[in-house]
Amino acid sequence: GNSVTQMEGPVTLSEEAFLTINCTYTATGYPSLFWYVQYPGEGLQLLLKATKADDKGSNKGFEATYRKETTSFHLEKGSVQVSDSAVYFCALSANQAGTALIFGKGTTLSVSS
Amino acid sequence: NAGVTQTPKFQVLKTGQSMTLQCAQDMNHEYMSWYRQDPGMGLRLIHYSVGAGITDQGEVPNGYNVSRSTTEDFPLRLLSAAPSQTSVYFCASREYGALNTGELFFGEGSRLTVL
Numbered sequence: 097g098n099s100v101t102q103m104e105g106p107v108t109l110s111e112e113a114f115l116t117i118n119c120t121y122t123a124t125g126y127p128s129l130f131w132y133v134q135y136p137g138e139g140l141q142l143l144l145k146a147t148k149a150d151d152k153g154s155n156k157g158f159e160a161t162y163r164k165e166t167t168s169f170h171l172e173k174g175s176v177q178v179s180d181s182a183v184y185f186c187a188l189s190a191n192q193a194g195t196a197l198i199f200g201k202g203t204t205l206s207v208s209s
Numbered sequence: 210n211a212g213v214t215q216t217p218k219f220q221v222l223k224t225g226q227s228m229t230l231q232c233a234q235d236m237n238h239e240y241m242s243w244y245r246q247d248p249g250m251g252l253r254l255i256h257y258s259v260g261a262g263i264t265d266q267g268e269v270p271n272g273y274n275v276s277r278s279t280t281e282d283f284p285l286r287l288l289s290a291a292p293s294q295t296s297v298y299f300c301a302s303r304e305y306g307a308l309n310t311g312e313l314f315f316g317e318g319s320r321l322t323v324l
Contacts, residue, residue, distance in 0.1 A: 128311045130311060130312075132313075137317075138317055138318075139213075139299055139301075139315030139316050139317045139318050140252075140299070140301075140313070140315045141315065142312045142313070145311060145312070147311070185251065185252070189311045196242070196254050196257065196267060197311070197313055199244075199251045199252040200251055201249060201250060201251035202251050202252075
């Protein structure tokens with residue numbers, strides 16, 4: 097079946113450090129891939145997405161590239177800020193009219209000044 | 210912009226009690242869903258609906274009921290609460306079919322404790 101695997105956290109970084117959160121997936125066909133972010137006490141919100149192989153999603157300095165050959169969608173940011181502290185979820189949608197979004201277990205990022 | 214509104218934000222129940230978590234959205238989304246979030250488990254789908262009068266089970270439906278009488282509302286009912294249902298519950302909605310971009314819009318969550 098379809099699944100998403102994320103690196104386990106927590107990830108603890110100093111401000112301005114480089115961030116990578118790994119995400120790999122298993123899916124039939126050609127899924128769309130997403131990164132959602134959850135700030136403390138809030139619901140999830142979409143951070144970025146990619147709908148086909150080699151697409152790069154980007155937002156707020158975060159980037160992720162859809163790599164079909166390695167079935168990966170790693171999240172990166174060149175210089176993190178304290179305000180980036182949150183839980184990050186990788187997710188996939190198996191088809192265009194598909195119903196469920198399948199989430200990874202989430203990775204907690206803590207950035208200190 | 211209201212988006213997805215969940216009530217209550219916090220609730221404490223005793224084992225065996227029943228309650229309903231309310232969810233309403235004002236974006237005219239056909240698709241609505243309920244997830245539960247537990248430490249180390251990520252988000253797991255409980256039930257979903259692709260339109261008024263249509264509901265289906267997700268990954269962890271046992272102990273929960275849903276109905277969808279209008280496009281706007283999608284309540285989640287716990288008929289006889291158990292401690293295993295202690296969790297944070299999220300309602301989420303999106304477009305369906307050809308309009309679907311995949312983006313889910315989430316409520317702020319409802320934290321439920323069952324004693």
